[in-house]
Amino acid sequence: MTTNVHLSPPDIGPLEESYLLAALRSGWVAPVGPDLSAFETEIAARVGTRGAVAVSSGTAALHLSLLGVGVMPGDVVVVPTLTFVATANAVRYTGARPVFVDCDGRTGNIDVPLLSELLRRLRAQGERVGAVVPVDMFGSCADYTALLPVCQDAGVPVVEDAAEALGAAHGGRAAGAFGHVGVLSFNGNKIMTTSGGGMVVSDDLSLLARARHLATQAREPAVHYEHRETGYNYRLSNLLAALGRAQLVRLEEMMGRRRLLRERYAKLFAPVSGVELVGAEDTESNCWLTVIRVRERSCGWRAADLAAHLAARDIETRPVWKPMHRQPAYADADNLLTGAADGLFAEGLALPSGSALTEPQVGGVLGAIDEFLTACSAPASR
Structure with missing residues (x-):
């Protein structure tokens, strides 16, 4: 049966067509290009962070962000149980284990008092908590006024999964700007889309540089292909970045x-x-x-x-x-x-x-x- 009315279809029009056509005609079809750099700059400005790295999906952004805050095999990472599976999957990519915490039934966002209790329990058990990953559900930010002090007191970095919340805010501060690093998604059903894509946003420029390096197969700066570690094919293409720039204008x-x-x-x-x-x-x-x-x-x-x-x-x-x-x-x-x-x-x-x-x-x-x-x-x- 064909569904005539979809839940959250892409909103694409003449502006997106013009941006994409201009990118095609520019010859920058390969992964990097001027639209990619501009998209990163514009998203960082919109979120209010010092920089951003555009990647192939929100999941890739989560993976790189967890690596960026030092999550290692054997760690545990606290994740809301009410979330899309990508949040938990990215934890496993690092070799860490997700531990799930329940939500606030009114908002669907992470239950902060329960999180505090869980962090105390994990510390008492001798676990190393690599990160807490709050998820901004359905387009609303978690209660970061309460959450950030809890994580700071526990000495645990926050990786904000703002995949659903670009354009939202909490206390006037934009989604994605909380914690040490934030993650955005531009999947086809999100508030704005690049067909598929994501973004790592942070004030930590060294973390962003590391994410960019790993996202491009960890290639070293040499005239030949030189690799000292395992990287990933995670970079967003210039063409999709052009689409994203037009979407951002209309956000x-x-x-x-x-x-x-x-x-x-x-x-x-x-x-x-x-x-x-x-x-x-x-x-x-x-x-x-x-x-x-x-x-x-x-x-x-x-x-x-x-x-x-x-x-x-x-x-x-x-x-x-x-x-x-x-x-x-x-x-x-x-x-x-x-x-x-x-x-x-x-x-x-x-x-x-x-x-x-x-x-x-x-x-x-x-x-x-x-x-x-x-x-x-x-x-x-x-």
């Missing part, structure tokens, strides 16, 4: 459209008992995904019921991330849980949120939801 516009759509969802669900928007109080979110939480006891229906109703009308929705401690690949990992992530997985639903959605598409989605809510509230026939 505020695209966030604004997502924010307006979230407001329309909020208005539609406001009268419905038992339904809440996850993280709705965050005014600094980039509104990447609008996620609702449905409490069946209060409203009489489940998130899965609405999802099935919308799927029958070719409208895509998605449950929130299945927690990492429930994933077969990580079933044996250590964790500290409250049940909050399990609750969001059972009761959460991401709704179509893309800035590329047309008004007829948005109207169709809202109309289909209203139809569902009306049917659910109608008295049963006798």
Whole structure:
């Protein structure tokens, strides 16, 4: 079945076409080039860090960032259990072990008091904690006001996974600028895209230089190909960087459209008992995904019921991330849980949120939801 309305499709138009065509005509088709350097400079300026390194994916950026803060085989790295698998996979790439911590059920972001408890426990067990990797869920930053002092007191570096949160902020500071290093993603469904791609952002220029070196197969500065260590083929191409530059020009516009759509969802669900928007109080979110939480006891229906109703009308929705401690690949990992992530997985639903959605598409989605809510509230026939 073809889905007519997708969750978060790429928002590409004439500006992106012009940037990409100019890059093609310039002859800079090989991986490096002027658009790549400019994209790094522009992203660093947008985030507010001293520099950036553009790479092939957010996962690659996570891997390089963990290496950059000194994560080693045998370390443990604290990761939220509510996240995309790439966050945990990148830890394993380094030879370290992820240890999962639960989320705040209101926002989906890392539970900071629980993190503090976990760090104390790991220290008592004699574990070396290589890093903490908070994830900015659904486009909202974690509570860095509380989190950063906890990690500083424990002497543990923070690698901010801001893959979902470019353009968001916390206390006026941009997502990606917290901790020692930040990670962005430009995957096809993100707030802005380079088709596939990511970025390492940091004030630590030596870390960035190291990331750039490793991302280009760790090639030494010689006239021939010289390699003293194992590197990776992680560099972003100049053509994709050109696409990203155009997207960055339109970032505020695209966030604004997502924010307006979230407001329309909020208005539609406001009268419905038992339904809440996850993280709705965050005014600094980039509104990447609008996620609702449905409490069946209060409203009489489940998130899965609405999802099935919308799927029958070719409208895509998605449950929130299945927690990492429930994933077969990580079933044996250590964790500290409250049940909050399990609750969001059972009761959460991401709704179509893309800035590329047309008004007829948005109207169709809202109309289909209203139809569902009306049917659910109608008295049963006798």
